[in-house]
Amino acid sequence: MTENLCEIVELPPVNITGLVSHDAAIFTQICAIMRAIKPALRSAISGLSFRPAALIVDLFGSEAMMVADEFEMPKYPLKIPGCKAVRPEDVIDPMVDRTNQQYLEYVRMGMDIPKCDGILLNIWEDLQPKTLEALRDEELLGQLCKQPSGSVIYVSFGSGGTLSLEQMVELAWGLELSQQRFIWVVRSPSRKTDGSFFTAGSGEANSMASFFPEGFLDRIREVGLLIEDWAPQVEILSHPSVGGFISHCGWNSTLEAITNGVPIIAWPLYAEQRMNAALLTEELGVAVRPNILASEEVVGRKEIEMMIRTITVDKEATYIRNRVKKLKYSAVKTLSEGGSSYNALSLVAKKLELQWKTMEVNAS
Structure with a gap:
């Protein structure tokens, strides 16, 4: 890979009303959502201008592994701490394009703000608590x-x-x-x-x-x-x-x-x-x-x-x-260079790099 590439693709929400009962447990609801989202995931991967080297999923993403097999992609589970989602189209344009100089300026300003003695905001408590x-x-x-x-x-x-x-x-x-x-x-x-x-x-x-x-x-x-x-x-x-x-x-x-x-x-x-x-x-x-x-x-x-x-x-x-x-x-110790976790993650990265190179050769 010659450059770092980050492309965020938002999948459309799915309706699971007819798939689970109204009082179904949270675990059941999430599993139903993951099954119903597979066609959208398949379509999203097909529409990319490049072929991803691997599919990394969270605890509930095992349903997507068959999609990875269809695209001959290696698959890895990953647990990522969640946060409230922000749609890419809702942020200002420069924040979406990290090659834009404006993006770097916004990041610089954001890092400088905590260095001041205080922040004056034109809002009130009930508006943005x-x-x-x-x-x-x-x-x-x-x-x-x-x-x-x-x-x-x-x-x-x-x-x-x-x-x-x-x-x-x-x-x-x-x-x-x-x-x-x-x-x-x-x-x-x-x-x-x-x-x-x-x-x-x-x-x-x-x-x-x-x-x-x-x-x-x-x-x-x-x-x-x-x-x-x-x-x-x-x-x-x-x-x-x-x-x-x-x-x-x-x-x-x-x-x-x-x-x-x-x-x-x-x-x-x-x-x-x-x-x-x-x-x-x-x-x-x-x-x-x-x-x-x-x-x-x-x-x-x-x-x-x-x-x-x-x-x-x-x-x-x-x-x-x-x-x-x-x-x-x-x-x-394990997270430091030479530690067991460091070495294990390095092996994963090398395997992905080899997979990517193989895909590039096959594509050419």
Whole structure:
């Protein structure tokens, strides 16, 4: 390959109304979408001006592997952390063409903005709350810098995890009773814990205060920080002030905790998370978990307090911290040049390069 090429192709949405029942599980809906999208994927690949060297799919993309076989393309699964989609046609033109000098100027300006002392915007809170929340992320990290090393518990159940209102109340009491500092990414409570990817924002309560015990927000003002819906997780977990993570044990969150040396309170909710929790607690020894399944029963405040203290101040905390720090150093080594993961990915890249060259020769 003589140049880097990035061409984004957006596939049209598919209607699965007649393929699954209205109350089908999220997993079933996603699988139906992936099956229904295959003709559009096939058409998109055929319409490209070049033949891709490989097809890389995520966990749910196995249905597309037969399409790769039709085009004689090697296929690789890949789990990519998701973000809210932005259509290419909705951004300004220079951002689509990276060969355009304007693109480079926009990137330069964007990198310069965080260097200023403040940003004045012609908007207000209710107009663009998410934009303002994102801009205040630096403020969050600034607060973390004021906390003692390893003193903050980070609480997040992923982009799709939700708790019942009763469980949120117990978790709030557990955090308060533990007397530890904390940052909690709060999502609206739900009757279901099996993910809210298709129902985000449809929680039962109307305001954050109604999620918690009476007076909770006032009592934790000096030690707790509540953030709605989303937080910069990687930056938080990598901060020295963070000493524990109450997590749903999604694999991305699991690796982000381990590679930053952060002990975990395993709180699996759905999908493969229970298996991940078992690995973390029983095999790796870097986590503790409730005595009951959090996805089936309500975990009480006293048990939550106990788990927090187990990974922060109790005698067992030293053992857990040492275990996870050992894995952190192992992760750094394997990702460095000459490490096993570095070498494995290099082999994949070389194989793709050979495949590409072979395709070019055959085409000529």
